[in-house]
Amino acid sequence: MITINVTDREGALHELEAPTDMNMNLMEVLKAHELPVEGTCGGMAMCASCHCYVESDHPLPEKSDDEEDMLDEAFFVDEAKSRLACQIKISEAVNGLEVSLAPVG
Numbered sequence: 001m002i003t004i005n006v007t008d009r010e011g012a013l014h015e016l017e018a019p020t021d022m023n024m025n026l027m028e029v030l031k032a033h034e035l036p037v038e039g040t041c042g043g044m045a046m047c048a049s050c051h052c053y054v055e056s057d058h059p060l061p062e063k064s065d066d067e068e069d070m071l072d073e074a075f076f077v078d079e080a081k082s083r084l085a086c087q088i089k090i091s092e093a094v095n096g097l098e099v100s101l102a103p104v105g
Contacts, residue, residue, distance in 0.1 A: 002096075005099070006035060007055075007101070008101055009101050018090045026052070026085035030085055037085060037101065039085075051082060056096065056098035075104075076102050
């Protein structure tokens with residue numbers, strides 16, 4: 001299990017535990033903990049309803065073209081910090097990751 005720190009849209013901090021052996025992504029973890037992300041496309045990087053800001057300096061994989069395209073259409077994008085939670089895989093490498101949920105457009 002790893003820990004992910006999430007700040008919701010009201011500014012409350014949530015310390016979430018996530019298993020590393022279930023091939024989950026961050027969007028699925030957020031939904032499992034009943035945080036307000038939709039994940040309308042089911043994690044296919046075809047919407048931006050799981051838009052978040054990565055606040056920590058964890059090394060993450062580069063954004064795919066699909067993720068870039070979706071972020072181009074999202075509201076409140078921060079070029080340096082915006083990611084789609086569905087594209088962040090849960091692994092030991094993201095233990096201690098800090099994210100905040102992006103505002104809804």
